Amino acid sequence: MKPRVGQTLSSPVDTTTVIVVRAPDADVELTCAGVPLYDAKSGAPAPDGEADPAQLGGSQLGKRYADDELGLELLCTKGGQGTLAVNGTPIPLRDAKPLPASD
């Protein structure tokens, strides 16, 4: 799939929901617990699959998961048990680099 900035993606096997903050201009496979994430609002059916017991590292509400090489950043809007992965590789949690509060 080709994620779009602003798109909400959900996991069919747990509660994980993310919003795409940065997206590469390329096709990538985004999964949670090994099962593809999908855009529930697009009307597309939820992908079939079982959660991979080896990919249950979890994701945390409000945290950012980013692959800087790919130019991909996801913000977790609902946490879950599955590990977020891109093209089969877990997406690292990005360190917070907060700006000074400006307003």
Next chain:
Amino acid sequence: MNLTMLLDMAADGFGNRVVVGPREGGLTAARLRELAAGGARAITEAGADAVVYLAVNGPAFQVALFAAAYAGVPLVPVNYRLGQEQIDQLLANHPRAYGIVDTRDNDVVTRSGLVCRTPEDWLADTADRADGAEPEAAFSEAPAVIIYTSGTTSAPKGVLLRHENLVSYVLGTVEFAGAGEDDAALMSVPPYHIAAVSNALTNLFAGRRVLVLENFIAEKWLELVRAERVTNAMVVPTMLARILDCEDVDRSVPSLRSLAYGGAKMPLRVIERALAEWPHVDFVNAYGLTETSSTVTVLGPEEHRAALASDDPAVRARLASAGCAVPGIEIEVRDELSRPLPPGTPGLIWIRGDQVSGEYAGQGSAVDERGFFFTRDQGRLDADGYLFVEGRMDDTIIRGAENIAPAEIEDVLLRHPDVTDAVVVGVPDEEWGQRIVAAVVITSGSTVTPDQLRAHVREHLRGSKTPDRVAFWAELPRTVTGKLLRREVVAALQADEQPVAH
């Protein structure tokens, strides 16, 4: 990307944390969401296509902002200080609006036919309907917020801020739940200012409790900061100047960690004094416009301190800069034919990014084919990407054939030790087209003369930039958000020069 997503996340992540109002008795994130859901039902049942908010800042505003978002209609905060005619004109654009209006303004609004309830009634009504049912954001193409520009240089325009614009800004600049449990932010700008909207969103997303000072009084601000142990505050430059000018009161702010300012040009003297008086406070200068969903550049705390301590003129000068672009924002300085200019060269400021709306009600999008929005501000970037804003293009004085930026002359006047405020405008002149006239506020007890101030300008700038006249005024006309009312200055100076009829 809906504003409701931010509140949903807050309620999920720290639902029991008080995020609005006093520590005791304020609204938790979960309660704010319940009230917003109840409010959304009230708006939908009324068949409203917008929520007009014509009242001071407070919990009713935050509830209205998110209730409108769940209902899928825009929130339209309106300046309660406008005259009858202007309010009528704005309200005519929203005939099916749901009105939340302070009692004292009811007469003005009732005449427009808008059905109104007070902020208190609004909160009571939303509480009655808050039954804990899960809110669902309505599908809607409507903007999240419509803010009318202050219209200091032209007729007010309705800026359409879409959910994507505002959410992009929040996600680009704030870490979720990044604030400490004891953090508290104090907001002093009125709800019809973009900073009030962005502040309500960013503080909620950070998990920071927000307090408001409904009507700014410097002494009250100081008292509230100490009483509520405020850690973060946002002010416009005139507010900071007034706080520092408070005589015979305790000006200590021990709990304050961060003070953000913006909205108008900060006089160097004021920020230097603030840095010296409150060395423990992190100062943040933010530059942005309504059309850009608030902040697009930030000058951070370390940059303030480095500038103050530095002997390097380039670093020192940064105290007067608006800082560097925030993530997701690109800045171009262009010439009048829209060609990009190299660093150091003054020109016109253009901005691109997901948070940039650049869209006006009834006029469509004002961004160019590459997605850049023209701010109508003049300025330059330095070699390291620091932006220096040098005033509105519309304020340019044309004397003879020469374009003169008033900001440059104002800066020189403000550097004079006896000058506390200054504005420079062009007044119509038969010979020159426009003449340069300065209206200046001097310190009490000063014996400086107009000719001495003209000589002071001539020492620093070339002769054609010397004001033809300097008038001494008790104060300059500004909006409550600190913007100079230049048209009023010109009108008063012209009236002043009319020969007296006998």
